[in-house]
Amino acid sequence: MGIKRMTTKEVGQKVINKEDLFILDVRNEDAFQDWKIEGHHFSYLNVPYFDLLEGVEEILSDLPDDKEILVVCAKEGSSIMVAEMLAEKGKDVSYLQGGMKAWSEHLEPVKVGDTTNGGELYQFVRLGKGCLSYMVLSHGEAAIVDATRMTDIFVDFAKEKNVKITHIFDTHLHADHISGGRKMAELTGATYWLPPRDAEEVTFAYAKLEDGNTVKIGETTINISAIYSPGHTIGSTSLIIEEKYLLSGDILFIDSIGRPDLAGKAEDWVGDLRESLYKRYKKLAEDLLVLPAHFMKIDEINADGTIAGRLGTLFGMNHGLNIDDELEFRKLVTENLPPQPNAYQEIRETNMGKRMPDEEKQREMEIGPNRCAIRS
Numbered sequence: 001m002g003i004k005r006m007t008t009k010e011v012g013q014k015v016i017n018k019e020d021l022f023i024l025d026v027r028n029e030d031a032f033q034d035w036k037i038e039g040h041h042f043s044y045l046n047v048p049y050f051d052l053l054e055g056v057e058e059i060l061s062d063l064p065d066d067k068e069i070l071v072v073c074a075k076e077g078s079s080i081m082v083a084e085m086l087a088e089k090g091k092d093v094s095y096l097q098g099g100m101k102a103w104s105e106h107l108e109p110v111k112v113g114d115t116t117n118g119g120e121l122y123q124f125v126r127l128g129k130g131c132l133s134y135m136v137l138s139h140g141e142a143a144i145v146d147a148t149r150m151t152d153i154f155v156d157f158a159k160e161k162n163v164k165i166t167h168i169f170d171t172h173l174h175a176d177h178i179s180g181g182r183k184m185a186e187l188t189g190a191t192y193w194l195p196p197r198d199a200e201e202v203t204f205a206y207a208k209l210e211d212g213n214t215v216k217i218g219e220t221t222i223n224i225s226a227i228y229s230p231g232h233t234i235g236s237t238s239l240i241i242e243e244k245y246l247l248s249g250d251i252l253f254i255d256s257i258g259r260p261d262l263a264g265k266a267e268d269w270v271g272d273l274r275e276s277l278y279k280r281y282k283k284l285a286e287d288l289l290v291l292p293a294h295f296m297k298i299d300e301i302n303a304d305g306t307i308a309g310r311l312g313t314l315f316g317m318n319h320g321l322n323i324d325d326e327l328e329f330r331k332l333v334t335e336n337l338p339p340q341p342n343a344y345q346e347i348r349e350t351n352m353g354k355r356m357p358d359e360e361k362q363r364e365m366e367i368g369p370n371r372c373a374i375r376s
Helices: 008-016 029-034 057-062 077-088 099-105 151-160 181-188 266-283 311-317 326-335 344-352 359-366
Strands: 004-006 020-025 041-046 069-072 093-096 108-114 120-126 131-138 141-145 164-169 191-194 214-217 222-228 237-241 245-249 289-292
Touching: 008 099, 008 108, 029 041, 069 077, 069 099, 077 093, 093 099, 099 359, 108 289, 120 151, 131 151, 131 214, 131 289, 141 214, 151 164, 151 181, 164 181, 164 214, 181 191, 266 326, 289 311, 344 359
Parallel strands: 004 093, 020 041, 020 069, 069 093, 141 164, 164 191, 245 289
Antiparallel strands: 108 120, 120 131, 131 141, 214 222, 222 237, 237 245
C-alpha cells in the first residue's frame, strides 16, 4: 500500500469544513505543544521521529482504522519516512506536503461580501499562523490590507480577477509576521500606506495613513476611511470600507483584544487601547462587520470560512469590551499576556527596513502561533 500526499490546501479545507482527521505529529514534544495544526474534529498523537527509527509497531494500536491519518513533521522528510513505515504495516496514510513550514505559509482566500456597484471584498486566512489579510476589488483596481510576505498569492489572485493592485495598507507596524506590503508595492507600483507614528524608524518612503484619510478604489470610488486607533501600537489605524466593513487591525479581535506590549510599552499604551475601544469604537455604527488582522482559535471561523462579527455583537460578548473599571482593564491587559511572538524584535526591524533576512531566515522568524491578543 503506497502513501499519499496531502497539500496544505486540502488540510485547510478540512479545517473550514470541520471534517475529521487524525494527525500523527512526529516533531519533538515541545514543538508540538507550542504549535500544531488545529481543527474542530482533529485528533492527535505526538511521537517524535527519533522514537520511531527502529519501527512503528508500538504505535499501531494507537492509530484509528476509521479516520484519515496524516503524518506531519517540520519540513516533510521525516513524515514521508514514517508514513512509508506505516504503509508497510498496512495503514492507509498521507503525509503533509512541505510540513509545518508550508502550513505556516498557506493562505485560504474567502469571499466576505460585496461592495457597491459590483465590488468585492476577500479575506485571506492564514490558518497556520492566525493572520488575516484583505483585498478590495472594484472595476479593475484592488487594494490590499495587512499583506503577508507571501506576495505571489496576492499578485496571482489579482491577475486571476483581472485587477491592478493600486493601494496597499498596513494598519500598523507588525511584530508577529513579516509584512509583504512594501515588497508588493515595489512589484506592482502601488502606493504603500503606513501609519506615520509607527514609521518613525523606517528606512523607506511611504504614504502617511492618518486619521481622516479617504482613499478611492476603482471607477466606482469605493471609499476606504482611516480611523486612528492606537493601543496595540502607537500608530494603529483602523479602516472603514463604505460604512459597511471595519478592518480593525490588531486592536479588536472576535474573541479578544490587542496586546499593547510588543514595543515594550504596555503600561504606556494601555490607556490608548482603552480609549480606542471604549470611546472611538463605541461611536461607530453597531452593524459594521468587524474584520480583524488576526484570529486566536479555530472556533472563531464562521460557517462560510470567514472570521468576522458585527461590532454591536462584539460589544455584547467580547470580554475585553465589557470591563467598566479602568484598573481592572489595566490589570487584564498587562497581566494576561501570552509569550512574546517568536523573534518579534527582529520582525519589527525587518518591517522597518533595518534588516534584510533571506527567505529561509524569514520563515524561521515567523514559525509559531499567533500571539497578538491578550488572554481572555
